[in-house]
Amino acid sequence: MGVSIEDVAHRAGVSTATVSRALRNLPNVSAATRQRVLEVATELDYVITPIASRLASGRTNSIAVVAPFIGTWFFGEVLSGIERVLHREGLDLLLYAVPDERTQDDFFARMPLRRHVDGVVILTLSLSPDQQDVLRSLRVPVASVGDPLPESFSVGIDNETAAEIATNHLINLGHERIAMIGRGRSLAGRFTAPRQRRRGFERAMEDAGLDVPAVYDIDGEYSVPGGASAMAELLSLPEPPSAVFAQSDEMAAGAMQVMRRMGVQVPHDVSIVGFDDHELAEVLDLTTMAQPVAQRGEMAIEAVLTALAAGQVKTVAERELVHTRLVVRSSTAPR
Amino acid sequence: MGVSIEDVAHRAGVSTATVSRALRNLPNVSAATRQRVLEVATELDYVITPIASRLASGRTNSIAVVAPFIGTWFFGEVLSGIERVLHREGLDLLLYAVPDERTQDDFFARMPLRRHVDGVVILTLSLSPDQQDVLRSLRVPVASVGDPLPESFSVGIDNETAAEIATNHLINLGHERIAMIGRGRSLAGRFTAPRQRRRGFERAMEDAGLDVPAVYDIDGEYSVPGGASAMAELLSLPEPPSAVFAQSDEMAAGAMQVMRRMGVQVPHDVSIVGFDDHELAEVLDLTTMAQPVAQRGEMAIEAVLTALAAGQVKTVAERELVHTRLVVRSSTAPR
DNA sequence: ATGAAAGCGCTAACAA
DNA sequence: TTGTTAGCGCTTTCAT
Numbered sequence: 032m033g034v035s036i037e038d039v040a041h042r043a044g045v046s047t048a049t050v051s052r053a054l055r056n057l058p059n060v061s062a063a064t065r066q067r068v069l070e071v072a073t074e075l076d077y078v079i080t081p082i083a084s085r086l087a088s089g090r091t092n093s094i095a096v097v098a099p100f101i102g103t104w105f106f107g108e109v110l111s112g113i114e115r116v117l118h119r120e121g122l123d124l125l126l127y128a129v130p131d132e133r134t135q136d137d138f139f140a141r142m143p144l145r146r147h148v149d150g151v152v153i154l155t156l157s158l159s160p161d162q163q164d165v166l167r168s169l170r171v172p173v174a175s176v177g178d179p180l181p182e183s184f185s186v187g188i189d190n191e192t193a194a195e196i197a198t199n200h201l202i203n204l205g206h207e208r209i210a211m212i213g214r215g216r217s218l219a220g221r222f223t224a225p226r227q228r229r230r231g232f233e234r235a236m237e238d239a240g241l242d243v244p245a246v247y248d249i250d251g252e253y254s255v256p257g258g259a260s261a262m263a264e265l266l267s268l269p270e271p272p273s274a275v276f277a278q279s280d281e282m283a284a285g286a287m288q289v290m291r292r293m294g295v296q297v298p299h300d301v302s303i304v305g306f307d308d309h310e311l312a313e314v315l316d317l318t319t320m321a322q323p324v325a326q327r328g329e330m331a332i333e334a335v336l337t338a339l340a341a342g343q344v345k346t347v348a349e350r351e352l353v354h355t356r357l358v359v360r361s362s363t364a365p366r
Numbered sequence: 367m368g369v370s371i372e373d374v375a376h377r378a379g380v381s382t383a384t385v386s387r388a389l390r391n392l393p394n395v396s397a398a399t400r401q402r403v404l405e406v407a408t409e410l411d412y413v414i415t416p417i418a419s420r421l422a423s424g425r426t427n428s429i430a431v432v433a434p435f436i437g438t439w440f441f442g443e444v445l446s447g448i449e450r451v452l453h454r455e456g457l458d459l460l461l462y463a464v465p466d467e468r469t470q471d472d473f474f475a476r477m478p479l480r481r482h483v484d485g486v487v488i489l490t491l492s493l494s495p496d497q498q499d500v501l502r503s504l505r506v507p508v509a510s511v512g513d514p515l516p517e518s519f520s521v522g523i524d525n526e527t528a529a530e531i532a533t534n535h536l537i538n539l540g541h542e543r544i545a546m547i548g549r550g551r552s553l554a555g556r557f558t559a560p561r562q563r564r565r566g567f568e569r570a571m572e573d574a575g576l577d578v579p580a581v582y583d584i585d586g587e588y589s590v591p592g593g594a595s596a597m598a599e600l601l602s603l604p605e606p607p608s609a610v611f612a613q614s615d616e617m618a619a620g621a622m623q624v625m626r627r628m629g630v631q632v633p634h635d636v637s638i639v640g641f642d643d644h645e646l647a648e649v650l651d652l653t654t655m656a657q658p659v660a661q662r663g664e665m666a667i668e669a670v671l672t673a674l675a676a677g678q679v680k681t682v683a684e685r686e687l688v689h690t691r692l693v694v695r696s697s698t699a700p701r
Numbered sequence: 702a703t704g705a706a707a708g709c710g711c712t713a714a715c716a717a
Numbered sequence: 718t719t720g721t722t723a724g725c726g727c728t729t730t731c732a733t
Contacts, residue, residue: 046704080481083726085417086709102446111437114463126459128449146415255645288649311646314623381720418710421725
């Protein structure tokens with residue numbers, strides 16, 4: 032065990048330098064020599080040891096993806112898009128999850144990515160200035176799916192407008208008592224999408240001259256059970272809403288589950304609109320704001336690869352907005 | 367840029383060896399020295415370069431996870447369980463997807479994991495003998511979520527019995543025309559679960575003296591749209607089934623979607639049972655065979671870590687079966 | 702086109 | 718407890 036480049040060199044009657052060149056398809060190797068080296072390598076079942084190669088070259092051949100969660104539909108989609116591209120390029124994908132604020136702080140404090148990856152993709156995390164500095168100190172191209180990142184590429188959506196459109200859809204159907212299931216107002220700000228979507232919701236309501244009681248702005252934790260609890264609370268209000276804007280399809284699904292259980296008919300009694308166009312939104316017949324999720328991952332990683340190919344340590348400092356669109360199904364109806 | 371262990375050593379007035387020891391919390395360093403080294407390291411913002419450390423020590427500190435897909439609920443759950451454990455241990459998670467047979471063959475032919483990871487977790491892939499050999503040649507602990515692996519740890523479920531139970535549930539409700547949505551019979555064998563579930567289904571039907579016309583065994587590609595197409599076909603049969611066993615909740619969901627669209631009532635006209643207890647199964651009110659998905663990932667990675675801690679190159683050669691259970695909701699009813 | 706040799710930045714014997 | 722010194726297995730100038 033442990034065939035090394037020297038073994039190949041000896042056997043092929045050339046130097047290790049030549050073996051290295053031949054195996055990496057570098058120029059300045061005669062066809063005959065290259066051929067011979069490849070033969071011997073196959074014969075000996077030799078492959079370059081990545082670790083050694085990395086130390087010598089300084090190139091790590093891997094990209095880190097940092098996400099708050101893995102295992103939700105959204106992140107699975109994004110990850111899947113990124114993996115596809117990385118696989119094509121022969122790069123490794125290192126996955127890190129930072130599920131809560133403490134873990135995130137810790138992650139940036141230890142910064143395990145230092146001299147460890149050639150690039151980074153950040154998913155839907157909003158970083159403190161300090162954390163952005165840490166990232167910058169890595170001196171590798173970074174891109175983000177979600178929040179803009181100073182001096183880097185990011186691909187987002189217009190959350191505020193999208194939420195406004197979703198809400199207007201309900202307003203146009205004649206609803207007046209409209210609640211929103213999102214993320215607690217007081218929760219510290221690791222995520223900006225919830226705040227932006229709230230603003231869009233509030234803007235739509237205000238423009239329509241509609242009132243939003245405080246109890247109509249409720250936390251659903253961006254999860255199915257969270258959406259369920261939130262809806263249960265809304266339904267026990269003296270004046271329950273006749274329509275709900277859920278900031279994610281998962282929360283909308285949880286809400287629908289509770290309504291079914293309590294005999295509340297969708298859309299007859301309550302209309303509901305979600306966000307994302309989750310794989311199962313169509314099955315649930317859920318009206319929702321669709322966004323091209325996997326594509327966002329692909330765009331982000333492509334930006335990193337482009338920078339890498341150009342030898343830059345930064346991605347192009349641009350913010351790309353991909354479009355969202357309202358997909359009307361039958362979870363929404365006139366009041 | 368590029369603070370090295372030598373810089374720290376100089377500044378702290380000790381040797382690089384001592385710095386290395388102090389930073390890794392090895393014994394045989396006086397408290398005072400360790401203290402001093404840590405101070406200097408912080409001062410200089412120094413962290414060990416993983417690549418160099420890996421080359422010198424031979425330990426890569428990373429684990430590879432190989433999955434057919436990422437981005438489906440099942441794999442997201444498993445991955446999530448694995449990541450949690452790995453994060454706790456400070457190990458890196460390298461993610462590889464092999465979505466089709468060609469990619470899988472390629473992956474094992476090139477074997478990018480050689481000398482690159484300390485352990486491997488294989489998710490629901492059935493490996494050819496050659497591929498198993500390649501894996502063995504890595505000489506690192508391997509564990510599998512799914513198929514048994516010779517000489518390694520694996521954590522599975524009893525697919526056949528689970529499918530039998532699901533089918534019996536339908537039979538006990540008085541159904542006789544029962545169809546199964548699974549994976550095409552002729553499709554080459556990267557996955558064994560579909561075959562095992564078919565066997566369970568067939569056994570239950572046979573034991574009940576019920577006939578399964580060939581057209582009742584239909585391919586749903588283990589996806590939502592696949593399940594939808596399959597159900598559409600079943601419904602256009604001269605004698606459509608009165609009950610369906612879907613080998614995954616996603617396929618069941620697709621089937622339900624088609625039924626709703628075609629005005630077929632669940633469970634009044636057709637009963638349906640799924641498999642997995644997907645996050646949204648409860649929302650869909652889908653009867654299903656539940657299994658502890660994330661836990662399977664955790665068990666597999668723990669086996670790898672245990673072997674690693676013991677300095678073994680193999681996990682314990684055991685097959686663990688985790689239990690499944692039928693969760694009855696209202697997608698199934700008496701004929 | 703090819704080879705010699707100096708690193709890459711650490712870790713691990715072994716010695717002191 | 719601490720230091721010295723070989724490597725780990727490659728890549729990459731610089732010669733030739």
